[in-house]
Amino acid sequence: MGLAYRSCAAVPHRGLTPRNDPPYMGRMSASLYNARILRLATSIPHQARLADAQATVSRRSPVCGSRVTVDVVMDGEGRVAALGQEVRACALGQASAALMGAHAIGRTPAELAAARDALTAFLAGERDDPGDWPDLDIFLPARPHAARHPSIRLAFEAVAEAAAQALAEPVR
Numbered sequence: 001m002g003l004a005y006r007s008c009a010a011v012p013h014r015g016l017t018p019r020n021d022p023p024y025m026g027r028m029s030a031s032l033y034n035a036r037i038l039r040l041a042t043s044i045p046h047q048a049r050l051a052d053a054q055a056t057v058s059r060r061s062p063v064c065g066s067r068v069t070v071d072v073v074m075d076g077e078g079r080v081a082a083l084g085q086e087v088r089a090c091a092l093g094q095a096s097a098a099l100m101g102a103h104a105i106g107r108t109p110a111e112l113a114a115a116r117d118a119l120t121a122f123l124a125g126e127r128d129d130p131g132d133w134p135d136l137d138i139f140l141p142a143r144p145h146a147a148r149h150p151s152i153r154l155a156f157e158a159v160a161e162a163a164a165q166a167l168a169e170p171v172r
């Protein structure tokens with residue numbers, strides 16, 4: 001059973017989906033909420049919260065109310081050894097959490113911060129490519145829609161901060 005997704009472009013927390021979005025969404029909805037985004041939004045890895053997390057960080061988008069909470073455990077080499085996340089976000093936020101979760105294990109806090117910064121710059125149009133993190137180019141249609149950027153950044157902001165906080169703690 002797939003996860004439900006919300007459209008940030010509509011009224012927050014109304015449970016609207018691309019099948020029942022209001023007519024005013026039109027072309028923006030079609031380009032932003034494409035099949036790749038929707039497929040990712042329903043396949044978020046590491047959705048179980050970690051009972052033994054070294055650090056937990058929550059981020060919330062002030063624009064649409066999307067929220068992501070990330071738990072991490074670091075290994076002895078300063079890399080993410082375990083990841084848990086709770087995602088209550090629109091389809092864009094869910095897709096971003098899926099991409100983050102698929103590739104965060106084994107990354108250092110510096111690598112996670114670099115991915116966060118590259119994604120932020122890419123969305124803002126300050127760089128042409130999204131950096132080395134796999135598949136972030138999927139968010140190219142969101143670049144002209146600045147109101148969607150906070151939701152897309154949530155998971156990357158949370159995991160980068162959580163990994164940095166966990167590294168400051170004694171490594172287990």
